[in-house]
Amino acid sequence: xxxxxxxxxxxxxxxxxxxxxxxxxxxxxxxxxxxxxxxxxxxxxxxxxxxxxxxxxxxxxxxxxxxxxxxxxxxxxxxxxxxxxxxxxxxxxxxxxxxxxxxxxxxxxxxxxxxxxxxxxxxxxxxxxxxxxxxxxxxxxxxxxxxxxxxxxxxxxxxxxxxxxxxxxxxxxxxxxxxxxxxxxxxxxxxxxxxxxxxxxxxxxxxxxxxxxxxxxxxxxxxxxxxxxxxxxxxxxxxxxxxxxxxxxxxxxxxxxxxxxxxxxxxxxxxxxxxxxxxxxxxxxxxxxxxxxxxxxxxxxxxxxxxxxxxxxxxxxxxxxxxxxxxxxxxxxxxxxxxxxxxxx
Ligand code: SAH
Numbered sequence: 001x002x003x004x005x006x007x008x009x010x011x012x013x014x015x016x017x018x019x020x021x022x023x024x025x026x027x028x029x030x031x032x033x034x035x036x037x038x039x040x041x042x043x044x045x046x047x048x049x050x051x052x053x054x055x056x057x058x059x060x061x062x063x064x065x066x067x068x069x070x071x072x073x074x075x076x077x078x079x080x081x082x083x084x085x086x087x088x089x090x091x092x093x094x095x096x097x098x099x100x101x102x103x104x105x106x107x108x109x110x111x112x113x114x115x116x117x118x119x120x121x122x123x124x125x126x127x128x129x130x131x132x133x134x135x136x137x138x139x140x141x142x143x144x145x146x147x148x149x150x151x152x153x154x155x156x157x158x159x160x161x162x163x164x165x166x167x168x169x170x171x172x173x174x175x176x177x178x179x180x181x182x183x184x185x186x187x188x189x190x191x192x193x194x195x196x197x198x199x200x201x202x203x204x205x206x207x208x209x210x211x212x213x214x215x216x217x218x219x220x221x222x223x224x225x226x227x228x229x230x231x232x233x234x235x236x237x238x239x240x241x242x243x244x245x246x247x248x249x250x251x252x253x254x255x256x257x258x259x260x261x262x263x264x265x266x267x268x269x270x271x272x273x274x275x276x277x278x279x280x281x282x283x284x285x286x287x288x289x290x291x292x293x294x295x296x297x298x299x300x301x302x303x304x305x306x307x308x309x310x311x312x313x314x315x316x317x318x319x320x321x322x323x324x325x326x327x328x329x330x331x332x333x334x335x336x337x338x339x340x341x342x343x344x345x
Contacts, residue, residue: 005034005060006133009173020059022052030056035180038140040064063134065091065141071329078326081142082337085110085134089127090337092157093138094326095146103152106138108168109159114193116214117226118258118289118297120338121158130159132170139175151183156191156212158337162198172207185209191256196233199241203248211245212254212285213238217264218272226263239276246281253282258289259300259308270308274315284312284319290327 008016013034014027026048033045040062042053065083068090072079079095091107110127112119143150153175155161161168168190175183191212192199202211215235217223223230230238242253255277259265277284286309288299300308305321312319 002059002061004063004131004133005030005056006062006136006174007131007167007170009170010177010179016059020052020055022055026052031179035136035174035177038144038181040140061086063131063137065093065134065137067141067145070145073326073329075328076326078329079142079146080326080329081138081145083138083141085130091130091134091138092337093142094157095142095150096326098152101152102146102148102150103154104139104142104150105154105156106135107157107159108135108155108161108164112159113163114160115228116193116216118216118260118295120295123338129164129167132167132174135167135171136174139181152187153183154189154191154212156189160193160195161190162192162195162202165198165201169205169207172209189254193227193229194233194238194241195229196237196241199238199245203241203245206249208249208251210251210254211242212256213242214258215255215273216258218269218276222264222269226260235276239280242282243280253280255282255284256287257284258287259305260289261298261300261304263297265300265304265308267307267311270311271315274312274317277317278315282317284317286319286321288321 010027010031013031014024017027017030018024029047030045033039039045042048042057045053063086065085067081068084069082070079077097081093083091083093085091089110091110093107094105096103096105107130109129111125112121113126115122139150139153155168172185172188175181176185176188185208189210189212191214193214199211216227220230220235223235245251246253257273286305288305289297291298309319309321
């Protein structure tokens, strides 16, 4: 099988080119076409000789994301894509427009192994990893379609990014390369359900990306009910890893907390959460849970959301209730792919 040219960094591309018997300066030109101009074919590389283009196309390919479905929110302009991959699998990406520019939410896997009960991405289980090149393709395809430059990235789509560790780090390396898209590392967030050893490893790489942790519960009893990963790594172990991340990188952790009516949204839960997070440099994002058709959880009421936030703030923990974007287009993880699986078309 041909290799994905988008997944190569400059050094690797250079050695491939030299190995193929072409001068090294060609690597710089090719890298520019692939990573800066985001082309999808060798024919677009107009300053590359035919012989080299032909040799390249024998060895390498572009694993593009083809737009299968595109939904545009009438409320806030959020765009959701269902992309088809080279092997007929599907992934979703969402582009949101903010005051500071465009942000893309990228998927890191086809399906997911983690099995969180509130999450549509868990439906149907895990299919396969995405390569670094495929994750780049999500960004490139959206940029091309919208004709905009995307300058923020959140790894919060389908999949558990820390369960696809090397590909995700390679993707970040390529996306932040100054000879490519040159995205600022400060504009990248990665969300994890809490794979503890990988949090330590990520901290030690000292990349400076923002870590979001999907906490969703104040104690092990509630968390283990909805997040199987909690049976492997307890909340205490997780928070210890978060403190290590914070101390090693100096970056504030962001905790995601999906508020589910009657499950994790009581005053007592808020107080317990505040007690656990005390002393951690963090921010809590309260997210009214999205009703997923296949699940029967309900959002907490507005009043509950405000009360929960107030209790956290009284204890000195900053919290925001997240604005919902794209609610008219089912813009949260996995919803579109899940409905595609269901209809089987
Ligand atoms: N696997 C990673 C990233 C993907 S999920 C993680 O777990 O963090 C992105 C975020 O959406 C996570 O915080 C996840 O818990 C949350 N999420 C999933 N389903 C949701 C739902 N129905 N309502 C609100 N948030 C949800």
